[in-house]
Amino acid sequence: MSDNLRDSYQVTNPRPLTNFFHAVWAVVWKDISAELRSRELISAMFVFSLLVILIFNFALELDARARENVTAGVIWVTFAFAGTLGLNRSMSMEKDRGCLDGLLLAPVDRSAIYFGKAIGNLIFMFLVEIIVLPIYTVLYNVNLFVPGLIITIILGSLGYVAVGTLLSTMAIQARTRDILLPILLFPLVIPVLLAAVKASSGFLQGVSYDEISPWLNILIVYDVIFTAIAYMVFDYVVEE
Amino acid sequence: MIPKPRLLIGLDFVTAFLFVVAVVMVFFYAPLEAVMGQVQRVFYFHVSTAWVGMLGFLVAAIAGIVYLTKGEEKWDIVGVAAIEISLVFFFVAIISGSIWARPIWNTWWTWDPRLTTAAIVELIYAAYMMLRQGIEDPDRRARFGAVYAILGFLSVPLTFISIRLLRTIHPVVVGGGNPTAAGGFDMSSKMLQTFFFSLFAFSVLFIDLLWHRIRLGTLAHKVEQLRMKDID
């Protein structure tokens, strides 16, 4: 019977395999064009970041001496909080009109969807960081444009987004989706946040590279392990 | 009703016996530690509960991998059973650690790498329970639980390494960073025997509880099935 079906089926038009990178790029492009139009995600993340920094200012009495020590902590807490906001928003956009199903119906490997969403999230995260850093520099007169710090921010954001994209895909499919993401995400990204804070403050205070390198190594190891794991398990998170 | 397996009944008695022996050994067989005194006796059960906790989280991660590859429901039951038990044991480990720390380090809590990691681990698996509660579809609940159990277990060593690095680069202010600095001790052979016997007793206790919990999970599953049949 299946042979009969195969015979009766004629190829009416060529069915090319969708190239993996084209699919990843299509997802990224889609997220960016939607964001360029609404600007909801970036503006929310940005305003929220400013608020967090202001609150820290009052809560910690950020005088000149305190700033030296806590700057790295303040910016990473800001990025982490703003990041959950962005991750939640980016994934719930896929759930609103059932778009996640639309993505899953496409003839592409599931991991293309994961990498597409993760790259999109990473771009938004970088954008917010690029806006927040100069503002922090101006507000508190701390120079944050240190090459090492930029590398730390890239590595830290990578690990954060790799896990965050996977967990937000899980969170939006739960009944308690609005509150679940930070609870799932924060305990798992503690190594990232800790290493990123330590490496950042090391670079800001001009500590020798030997003392910073273990932290960068932790970031790299985390990024590699968790990107690989997320890639492997993403199928199980989206398929029924 | 499926009768309780005979082996399990036997195991219950063995566990109870081992546990009593362990308690007796801790209080009467192991010698009094010279510096710390009676409170040192907490150590035997403290390490044993922490060991059982980690063992359970490992079992859950492995059960998660097997569930994802095979898709059989029983592995989900094993995973959630192991995590539920380990959450309790790990909590006991943290509390008993505090009881020990109070007279020795002069504080209930220090940001020692082990203690801090333990607290984070407890939070990871609390998040696991919340994740499961938030999902109605049993199949999806099992898949997400398996994924999170794997991710959580993998993050533990990295968390521990990074916190440890934090404490060794910067000197620790309160109480000394690790037990060997303040409150460390050499174990006599009787102490070692007690220590290993406690580990053994708690491992058996873990297996016994795990068995009970898996059995409960399977029965709950059967009840659910029967109820569905009734509705049709």
Place this chain on the structure above:
Amino acid sequence: MIKVRRLVKRYGSKPVLRGLDFDVLSGEFVALLGPNGVGKTTLLRILASLSKPMSGEVFIAGFRLPSQAAAVRRRLGVVSHQPLLYGDLTAEENLRFYGRMYSVSNLENRIDKVLALIGLSRRRRDLVRTFSRGMQQRLAIGRAVLHDPEVMLLDEPHTGLDQDACAMLNHVLGEVAARGRTVVMTSHDLSVAGNLATRFDILSHGKIAASVQRSEIDPDGLMAYYRKIVNEV
């Protein structure tokens, strides 16, 4: 074109499909009928490779699900309850995105054609967020036919549509059927399904309880027959 054997699917302990057999020949237009909650959507989601069966065999166009899902997906067009569209993108951007995901050749041309077919050419640059339910559904159909699929799966496509939109949908579906495509459409409303389908299958208690050709039965007879099957326990 579609072959399903002994398909079983449960949600938790609740059985939805119990050893279902289902065949669709190439070019057939099958209306899958049955009351709500009987498993029509579940069956369609399995055919669409969105859901994995617990046991049983599923073949579409000679490819096995779920192992050859990618090959199947390339040949499927799906319209679900939800429109599967992005509110912050315009109509044409939505189509362009899905066109890229399916590697549609000569994409811009194809988008023009599809927009004309669904009557949205004039609103191609408007955000989908601003569209009415009917217009979103039109675009959802446009999205589903964009890559000219051999098999169309539609889940209650007429729900929530006004008469104009229904007529448009029927027109598009008629065109699809005329091109020799295979269509499976679920419905709980016999009147809308009756005009289009060449065959009616009634789903009851997790199986196909009955299957009648359109030529064998008149609309009133179908209605009576459907009532009889569904109420039979």
